[in-house]
Amino acid sequence: MRTHLRKGRTAAAAVAATAMLTLAACGGDNGNGGDADPTPDDTNGAIETPVTGNGDTPATSTGGGGGVLNLAMNQDPGSFNIVDSGGNALIITAAIYDTLVMNGPDAHPVPAAAESWEFSADGLALTMTLRDDLSWTDGVQVTTTDVVATLEMLSSTPGINQGHFTSVTGFEAIDELTFQVNFSEPDVTFLWALANAPGVIGRADMLDAPNAGTNPMGSGPFILNEGETIPGAMWVLDRRPDHWNAAAFDFDQVRIHMMPDPTAAVNALRSGQIDWTSVPAADVASVTEAGFEITQVLGTAQTVLRIFDRDGDLIPALGDVRVRQAINYALDREGFVMAMTGGLGTPTNQMILPSTDVYLPELANMYAFDLDRAHELMAEAGFADGFEVTMPSIPWFAHTDPLITSALGELGIRINWEAIPPAEVGTAVMSGRFPMAIFVEGDPTLPTHVFSGNYSPDGVFNPFGSTDPVLTPLVEQFMATLDTAARAEVGREVNRFVIENAWDAPILINMQMFANREGIVYHGTPVEQLRIELFTVAG
Amino acid sequence: MLLYLGRRMIAGLVLFIVSSLITFLLLSMSFDNIIATRLGPGATPEQIADMAARLGMDRPVLIQYLDWLGGLFRGDMGTSFFTGADVMSQLPQRISVTLSVVLPALTLSAIVAVLLGVWAASRGGWVDKVCQGFSLIGNLIPNLLVAIGLVMLFAIELGWLPATGFVPMEQDFGGWLRSITIPVITIFIGGAANIANQVRGTMIDELRKDYIRTLRTRGVSPRAILLKHALRNAAGPAVTVLGLTFITMFGGALIIEQVFALHGFGTFAFTAATSGDYTVMLGVMSVGIGLTVGMNLLVDIVNGWLNPKARVY
Numbered sequence: 001m002r003t004h005l006r007k008g009r010t011a012a013a014a015v016a017a018t019a020m021l022t023l024a025a026c027g028g029d030n031g032n033g034g035d036a037d038p039t040p041d042d043t044n045g046a047i048e049t050p051v052t053g054n055g056d057t058p059a060t061s062t063g064g065g066g067g068v069l070n071l072a073m074n075q076d077p078g079s080f081n082i083v084d085s086g087g088n089a090l091i092i093t094a095a096i097y098d099t100l101v102m103n104g105p106d107a108h109p110v111p112a113a114a115e116s117w118e119f120s121a122d123g124l125a126l127t128m129t130l131r132d133d134l135s136w137t138d139g140v141q142v143t144t145t146d147v148v149a150t151l152e153m154l155s156s157t158p159g160i161n162q163g164h165f166t167s168v169t170g171f172e173a174i175d176e177l178t179f180q181v182n183f184s185e186p187d188v189t190f191l192w193a194l195a196n197a198p199g200v201i202g203r204a205d206m207l208d209a210p211n212a213g214t215n216p217m218g219s220g221p222f223i224l225n226e227g228e229t230i231p232g233a234m235w236v237l238d239r240r241p242d243h244w245n246a247a248a249f250d251f252d253q254v255r256i257h258m259m260p261d262p263t264a265a266v267n268a269l270r271s272g273q274i275d276w277t278s279v280p281a282a283d284v285a286s287v288t289e290a291g292f293e294i295t296q297v298l299g300t301a302q303t304v305l306r307i308f309d310r311d312g313d314l315i316p317a318l319g320d321v322r323v324r325q326a327i328n329y330a331l332d333r334e335g336f337v338m339a340m341t342g343g344l345g346t347p348t349n350q351m352i353l354p355s356t357d358v359y360l361p362e363l364a365n366m367y368a369f370d371l372d373r374a375h376e377l378m379a380e381a382g383f384a385d386g387f388e389v390t391m392p393s394i395p396w397f398a399h400t401d402p403l404i405t406s407a408l409g410e411l412g413i414r415i416n417w418e419a420i421p422p423a424e425v426g427t428a429v430m431s432g433r434f435p436m437a438i439f440v441e442g443d444p445t446l447p448t449h450v451f452s453g454n455y456s457p458d459g460v461f462n463p464f465g466s467t468d469p470v471l472t473p474l475v476e477q478f479m480a481t482l483d484t485a486a487r488a489e490v491g492r493e494v495n496r497f498v499i500e501n502a503w504d505a506p507i508l509i510n511m512q513m514f515a516n517r518e519g520i521v522y523h524g525t526p527v528e529q530l531r532i533e534l535f536t537v538a539g
Numbered sequence: 540m541l542l543y544l545g546r547r548m549i550a551g552l553v554l555f556i557v558s559s560l561i562t563f564l565l566l567s568m569s570f571d572n573i574i575a576t577r578l579g580p581g582a583t584p585e586q587i588a589d590m591a592a593r594l595g596m597d598r599p600v601l602i603q604y605l606d607w608l609g610g611l612f613r614g615d616m617g618t619s620f621f622t623g624a625d626v627m628s629q630l631p632q633r634i635s636v637t638l639s640v641v642l643p644a645l646t647l648s649a650i651v652a653v654l655l656g657v658w659a660a661s662r663g664g665w666v667d668k669v670c671q672g673f674s675l676i677g678n679l680i681p682n683l684l685v686a687i688g689l690v691m692l693f694a695i696e697l698g699w700l701p702a703t704g705f706v707p708m709e710q711d712f713g714g715w716l717r718s719i720t721i722p723v724i725t726i727f728i729g730g731a732a733n734i735a736n737q738v739r740g741t742m743i744d745e746l747r748k749d750y751i752r753t754l755r756t757r758g759v760s761p762r763a764i765l766l767k768h769a770l771r772n773a774a775g776p777a778v779t780v781l782g783l784t785f786i787t788m789f790g791g792a793l794i795i796e797q798v799f800a801l802h803g804f805g806t807f808a809f810t811a812a813t814s815g816d817y818t819v820m821l822g823v824m825s826v827g828i829g830l831t832v833g834m835n836l837l838v839d840i841v842n843g844w845l846n847p848k849a850r851v852y
Binding site for chain 1: 569572573575576577578579582586589590621622623624629632633687690694695698701702703704705797798799800802806807810812813814815
């Protein structure tokens with residue numbers, strides 16, 4: 001059954017949309033392993049050390065004195081206007097502004113600007129308490145007036161962050177440090193959102209300033225050094241010694257160099273101009289030989305062959321589960337890993353990472369490459385000769401097009417690729433014109449976002465509005481369950497249905513490689529890759 | 540001369556208006572998509588329409604164009620659709636970065652090309668072969684390969700020059716010089732190869748003419764024959780090629796700017812085009828047309844000075 005409901009977007013779907021927009025920049029975004037804790041683990045609030053880090057070497061800082069850190073980024077932050085911020089170059093935005101919460105090392109939200117919070121028993125109210133030592137760069141204290149004004153602006157202004165507030169009915173400042181968010185229905189994704197752009201705190205009396213997009217006023221750990229910054233080329237951030245979390249940052253100044261070309265970034269690293277950058281798979285060997293340290297982060301994104309037209313509205317064949325299963329069997333995932341990433345990735349048939357609590361290891365080998373089985377299924381379904389389908393050729397994934405053409409060609413599936421201009425990718429792919437699309441999706445660490453964005457009837461990544469009498473209620477139940485363990489159980493049922501009914505064809509878990517010079521340590525994880533506190537001085 | 544200049548300015552203006560109108564019409568066909576991109580995939584048709592109305596993008600296209608054109612003549616190109624930054628204030632900074640590479644490269648190309656071309660035409664023999672070989676190889680080898688090779692050698696292996704980045708001249712002259720050296724060499728090679736071939740060809744033609752023989756019989760020195768008479772007459776086509784080379788270098792600067800992470804005009808235009816930042820794209824287009832018209836005019840003037848018979852004014 002296909003629905004055309006477009007009356008709203010779930011918050012989780014909007015978060016998934018935000019994740020999509022970050023793909024080109026960092027290949028992934030923050031994520032929660034499946035939990036939105038109703039209360040923080042540590043309600044005392046004071047954070048002396050960074051709260052993110054990899055599992056083996058948690059980040060510990062020396063609190064300044066590390067000098068200047070030079071990083072290369074491939075996407076410019078664009079505007080610092082809070083309505084438009086996030087996605088691209090969150091590393092800069094999150095340095096200038098405080099966020100209400102942060103993602104902890106185990107992907108659960110931990111205190112940041114908000115030192116504690118509590119959901120009501122029915123999940124319809126979230127009460128948060130701010131730290132009492134938050135301040136703007138001019139020393140004025142941050143209060144709930146600023147927080148509420150920011151949240152109201154984000155929720156009422158069309159923009160990439162508005163979708164996070166679809167279940168929010170209002171905000172209320174209870175006192176100078178305590179505020180409440182009210183919901184129409186429980187929203188397990190809201191806390192995650194507050195660790196990202198929607199949780200940024202803007203100054204109430206400057207939100208509408210004409211220069212808000214270019215001259216930001218934040219309460220974050222860094223100030224934009226406008227004298228040395230060259231917009232579009234290099235963003236210079238100076239550490240604030242008076243920030244409540246100043247001890248978490250080793251470097252006194254961070255220079256973020258805009259280098260869209262990965263070769264330029266690698267050359268800059270090798271010539272000593274920068275200290276860290278992401279590295280294409282092809283350059284890993286040469287960078288390693290040159291003595292730089294490589295950090296491999298598996299799971300920042302996943303490559304998926306999305307099957308949107310599950311009801312067969314445009315392509316009747318795709319409405320048959322046997323055809324969708326045949327497509328899954330026809331994908332040589334090991335081969336894709338070698339061809340696409342040179343072996344730097346992991347094959348997968350599930351939409352979420354093995355580290356999540358909804359992953360099903362017993363189904364990991366379902367759809368092992370088997371062309372004979374694929375042909376059998378196509379014949380049973382009555383499509384032994386295949387069919388024709390039009391797919392979008394997305395500029396930054398276009399290198400996968402020939403691989404997909406070849407794989408599906410084995411089943412007689414003939415693909416007409418339609419080139420999509422970069423500026424129109426989002427709207428075109430989700431327009432409902434394309435029954436299938438090859439996509440690299442961020443956020444495989446966060447089942448709430450994957451399931452709601454892809455399988456809710458009005459999910460942003462469900463352009464055909466596909467529903468199912470079994471799956472749809474399960475997804476709704478999953479999104480409404482606050483208890484972690486109970487939600488995980490429902491999530492596993494959702495995952496099982498999606499796999500067994502081949503609602504999509506996941507291919508591989510992407511690995512992102514980062515290189516840094518000796519003397520600094522990078523603590524990137526699948527959950528967090530782009531925060532300044534992830535960089536510490538070695539030793 | 541003034542009349543001629545006036546006619547050329549008017550022709551340039553007409554060209555600009557026609558080009559900008561076509562560009563605006565083409566861009567207007569994507570306005571809804573551009574707004575949807577800014578609002579995110581979850582944008583509803585109502586939200587898109589609302590933003591279009593707030594930005595005046597729901598008015599007739601011709602009205603929007605005239606509004607933009609009026610602003611342009613007032614020195615206002617609007618603000619970036621995505622960053623809110625003023626377009627007019629960003630352009631000079633971006634153009635200066637690109638010109639910092641293109642102008643030295645062009646100058647170097649002209650000098651080397653003239654020297655090589657004249658020498659080859661007058662000496663012949665192995666010098667001529669070197670010139671021809673240089674022209675052939677310089678045109679065949681892609682700029683990108685040259686850039687990568689130079690970076691590997693001078694930046695990474697030897698550490699003499701930076702691999703990326705740009706230092707403004709006013710900030711540090713030495714730093715500026717170092718930051719543009721590899722990019723300039725990269726694009727100089729192709730430019731010089733092209734111009735040298737042109738100079739060589741026209742010089743050979745000139746040196747074969749009767750008046751050159753007459754000058755020799757009258758005892759005029761070979762140097763004077765070469766530089767004062769032949770070169771001056773042969774310079775016309777070379778100047779034309781020089782003008783075209785400048786436009787090519789400027790327009791093709793994107794690749795070099797990407798490889799060397801230069802925040803120049805090419806990168807500015809590319810980012811605007813890929814993100815659908817239509818106000819910046821219109822500003823970029825304005826600059827492009829202005830540069831092309833201006834350069835062609837300059838070439839005509841210089842050719843007219845070199846050879847009064849070639850004057851069109």
